[in-house]
Amino acid sequence: MTDPFRTETGHKSWGRVVEGEHQVARPRRTGAVRDLLHQAGDRGLTALAYGLGRSYGDSNLNPGGALIETRGLDRFIALDVEARVLRAEAGVSFDDILRAIVPHGLFLPTVPGTRYVTLGGAIANDVHGKNHHSAGSFGRHVRSIRLERSDRGIQDVTRETDPELFAATIGGLGLTGIILEAEIDLVPIASAFIDQRTEALTGVDHFFDIAETRAQEHEHTVAWIDCTASGDRLGQGVLSCGDWADEGALTPHPAKAGPALPVDLPGFALNPLTLKTFNLAYRKRQLMKPARARIHYSGFFHPLDSVRDWNRLYGARGFYQYQSVIGFETAREATRAMLTRIAASGLGSFLAVLKTFGEYAPEGVLSFPKQGATLALDFANTGEHTLSLMADLDRIVAEAGGRLYPAKDGRMSAGMFKAGYPDWTRVEAMRDPLLSSQFWRRVTDD
Ligand SMILES: Cc1cc2nc3c(=O)[nH]c(=O)nc-3n(C[C@H](O)[C@H](O)[C@H](O)COP(=O)(O)OP(=O)(O)OC[C@H]3O[C@@H](n4cnc5c(N)ncnc54)[C@H](O)[C@@H]3O)c2cc1C
Incomplete structure (x- = not known):
């Protein structure tokens, strides 16, 4: 019988910072998974499912253990x-x-x-x-x-x-x-189109002043923030809201993915000047669009999918994503403090996203969303400079009673995780003893 596991070193998550050697199996039928788990166990390995690898850090990786790629279970x-x-x-x-x-x-x-x-x-x-x-x-x-x-x-x-x-x-x-x-x-x-409304945001206060009203008015809301702006312009950006259009064809998005970014962008291409130029140009472009427009859902929900492998934009050393959520009582001041620290670092993101979460109670024990404001940014991995920026952001988030999104994380401390998810032991109690990830070992091993 051929060995269903192969030793591979190519698995990275979307941020491309974390990688490692795995024993990889690619089942084509759900009925094969049981045997794969037993075989991993017999070899003394832990195992983890791997989907399309769109988590950014290490929650979808299990170096030294087995990965069960699920893409073949596609019926x-x-x-x-x-x-x-x-x-x-x-x-x-x-x-x-x-x-x-x-x-x-x-x-x-x-x-x-x-x-x-x-x-x-x-x-x-x-x-x-x-x-x-x-x-x-x-x-x-x-x-x-x-x-x-x-x-x-x-x-x-x-x-x-x-x-x-x-x-x-x-x-x-x-x-x-x-x-x-x-x-x-x-x-x-009723149609595959969204009626989109776009408006300029002058800063952090403007966002928090109108976010709740817009959330009541529209089904979908999200803001893009220029995280290189500072001073009076801190938090300037563009708020985009949308509702399903009543009329229009039910045409799905095209089957073919967009063109791929062919190479890693060289490290020197990313610097405070290029980031600032990109952010200014992006804001201008967004605001030149009509304030109201009917657009296909793919452009509204998934604009980044039009460039395959855009994660190579951050160069061969990869990047971190940092996504926090903070309750409304402290979110305004904490967002201001985070954006001030980020602008001063020169390590901004191409796309920084700010949005509000509603009052739905978290569905799962470790669900990330809770009522408040969530800020998500990418930071190129420049080593210590990036890590120390994120450590400062951690302090702001922790003091404000917020938490970070595990799917986006590749480095938060055990203390930060446990403070954000005090009920994590309920998942540990329900964990399949054979399953583990680099993320879980990092945030739970004392
Ligand atoms: C451009 C971009 C935009 C994104 N935007 C958002 C966003 O707006 N909101 C948001 O919430 N997230 C967002 N994400 C994150 C992404 O939605 C999540 O990380 C998602 O879970 C990735 O799915 P995946 O199939 O790639 O899973 P992977 O990243 O491969 O795995 C994610 C986790 O799921 C587990 N898993 C996968 N399959 C199975 C299975 N069959 N059984 C058990 N466990 C399984 C893995 O073990 C791992 O813990 C974004 C990511 C990208 C790259």
Whole structure:
């Protein structure tokens, strides 16, 4: 019998900072996963599922252990258009799902900033979209999950049948079992177009003054912030809101991905001047667009998907993403403090995103979204300079009672994680003993 595991060194996460050697298996049928778990166990390895690798840090990597790539588990099992329910295998991507369901006048209840994520990955990170204030996070729309566990075999889990395992699995970072299949609710749409409203933001106060009103007025909201601006312009940017259009064709996005960035951008190409120039030009371009426009959902939700491998923009050393969420009581001042520190560092991001989360209670024990404001930025990996900037941001977030998003993280301390997720031991109690990740070992090993 051929060995289903191969030794590979090519797995990186989206930020490309963390990598390592894994024993990699690529099952084509869900029925093969049980044997893979047993084989990993027999070799004394821990294992982890790997979807499309769109997490930025180390929560989807398990160096020294096994990775079970789920992309081959890509079957649609049942689509009930009337009831608006989809059952599919965990390796099916949002890209595949949207192309299948949009012509039926259906959409996913929420989508992250890329459609290149798997169903299993979206559940394991309880992803959120621009409509958190109106729909909550993805986990809220999951009806049931079929897990394969090394210790208990197949488990069909719902909120009703096993609330603790369900809550540990939503946002559970892939640690409670390999998700084989899931059943989710879909939402109706009348067209594939979004009526978009774009407006200039003069600064941090302007954002916080209007964010709640805009969230009441629109289903989707998100702001892009020029994180190189300082002084009176600190937090200047563009707020974009949107609602599904009543009319228009039900045309899904094109099957073909956009052109790829062919090479890593050289390190010297990224410096305070190029970042400032990019941010100014981007703001100008956004504000030249009409204040109201009807655009296809792919341009509204997934503009970054039009350039494949854009993560190479940050050069061969990769980059970190830093995403925090802070409750409204302290968010305004903490956002101001973070943006001031970032502007002073010269280490800004091409795209800094600021948005509000609504009042939905977190679905999972480790779900990231909670009511407040979330700021997400990329920082090129320049070594100590970048790490010390993020350590300063950690202090601001911790003092404000906020937390960081594990899916985006590749370096937060155990203390920072445990302060942000005091109930983490509930996931540890539900963890499949064979499953682990570099992230989990880093933030829980004392
Ligand atoms: C451009 C871009 C924009 C993004 N925007 C957003 C956003 O707006 N909101 C947001 O929430 N996130 C966002 N993300 C992050 C992304 O949505 C999440 O990291 C998502 O979970 C990645 O899915 P994946 O299939 O690539 O999973 P991976 O990154 O491969 O894995 C993620 C986690 O899921 C687990 N997992 C994967 N498959 C299974 C399975 N079958 N069973 C059990 N566990 C499994 C892995 O073990 C790992 O812990 C963005 C990422 C990118 C690159």
